Amino acid sequence: MTWKQLVDDRRLKPHQTSYRELYDLRELIDRDMQDAALKELSTDRRFATAYNAVLQLGKMVLACAGYRAGGPGHHQTTFDSLELAMGPAVADLAAYFDACRRKRNQLDYDMAHVATEGEAAELLRKAHDEHHAELIGLSLMNCLHRQPWRVRDDSQQRCCRPGWTAAVLFPVL
Numbered sequence: 637m638t639w640k641q642l643v644d645d646r647r648l649k650p651h652q653t654s655y656r657e658l659y660d661l662r663e664l665i666d667r668d669m670q671d672a673a674l675k676e677l678s679t680d681r682r683f684a685t686a687y688n689a690v691l692q693l694g695k696m697v698l699a700c701a702g703y704r705a706g707g708p709g710h711h712q713t714t715f716d717s718l719e720l721a722m723g724p725a726v727a728d729l730a731a732y733f734d735a736c737r738r739k740r741n742q743l744d745y746d747m748a749h750v751a752t753e754g755e756a757a758e759l760l761r762k763a764h765d766e767h768h769a770e771l772i773g774l775s776l777m778n779c780l781h782r783q784p785w786r787v788r789d790d791s792q793q794r795c796c797r798p799g800w801t802a803a804v805l806f807p808v809l
Contacts, residue, residue: 651704683751686759
């Protein structure tokens, strides 16, 4: 599958991201990662919440590649597109996230008690893993090459959440 095929099939639309969009997606990811760690939630809900965090990460990768998934199957399109955006090194990760997508569909639409404790913990662990955090860094580097952005170190201004890098992107005005 190519970018052109995905666009022609109306699974992707060209999209120009913004600092605000990326910041908001980082906030969603941060919230979902924290919520997915809450032991008070059911295993299914922790799995679904961790899944949403990786979905938003995928959305961030696509936005930085210049696209947005749309229409029916947009979750699948997001994970199908990761390899195009990031290269073959993420093929196994994209396949894993797509398998999680199918499980999340079951637990959200068909039945309860689908996810095991181990599956929820593994998905949360993979979402936290430094290799997957690397997706953000590589995607943001892609943004830097595609758009007129500059990096500003705001470590003293507390604009970033704990755990996120202090270097943030701002559009060049």
